[in-house]
Amino acid sequence: MRFYTESLGLSQNAFILLRDLIHERLGLFYDNSKQDLLSDKLSPLVVARGFDSFLDYYYLLKYDEDAAAEWRRVMDVLSVQETYFWREIDQVRALVEVIVPRYFAEHSTTPLRIWSTACATGEEPLTIAMMLNEAGWLARAPIEIYASDASPAAIAKAQAGIYRERSFRSLPQALRDRYFTVIRRPTNPEFESAQWQVVPWLHAAIRWDVINLVSESDMRRVAPVNVIFCRNVFIYFSDNAIRRSVHLFAQRLLPPGCLFVGASESLLRIASDFDLQDIGGAFVYVKRS
């Protein structure tokens, strides 16, 4: 990979132009210490386009008619899809054991809409669906689960619904047995992982889409929702980008809407539209009415 960077040479000027453009369009922020990382990730795309400079690639992204297709490739290479089933499960438990019963005590027929906004390859919304089903909610109440990510490649994997060992590191074995079927056993387990397919009826409970959290036009496509999960993506955003996304979330959330962020993420200096509350032992940002 270093070969690309050295042969293309990402100058400080080109780095700043590209870095700022990526920040504006995707919210992701690469500080000066991440210049090599950004260069390594983008180099294959620059080469694939037949360019020999990052500056040409910058002009393509900024001005070309085909830029939208190229931005999807950029999002795919910059996307960090680290995720697994049953991650930070206390928040999902608070949803299923407190927020959902409270909601249906007041609205018996209006659907509850839950949106997993940076779902990567789908483990988070499937975790929500599994826990709702374990508690009997999927069968007895109108619940809609939406899941999206800005990376088309991540959403394509989520739509395929096929998972390897890494995704199961925290999922109790009984749930793996109930919700997944083995579709491939490795001939050499030391070097390959088995593959499991999620059962189709659970997978069908989720609607998938490609949505960029800092794009107003993307966000306007989303129906109003009651609960948003946006976990482990703000760690890659600048404060300004977080502010923009959270403001767009506030517009999509029906009061008293709930916003869950990752355990290491805090909106305290950012989210003026929300109050932080402890609900069922988990921290939740609740939209002010």
Ligand SMILES: C[S@@+](CC[C@H](N)C(=O)[O-])C[C@H]1O[C@@H](n2cnc3c(N)ncnc32)[C@H](O)[C@@H]1O
């Ligand atoms: C580390 S994963 C988080 C997955 C899951 N939410 C979890 O907590 O396990 C971060 C995801 O954020 C997505 N992402 C990054 N920038 C985004 C943006 N502007 N809009 C939507 N998704 C974005 C990436 O593509 C990646 O799949």
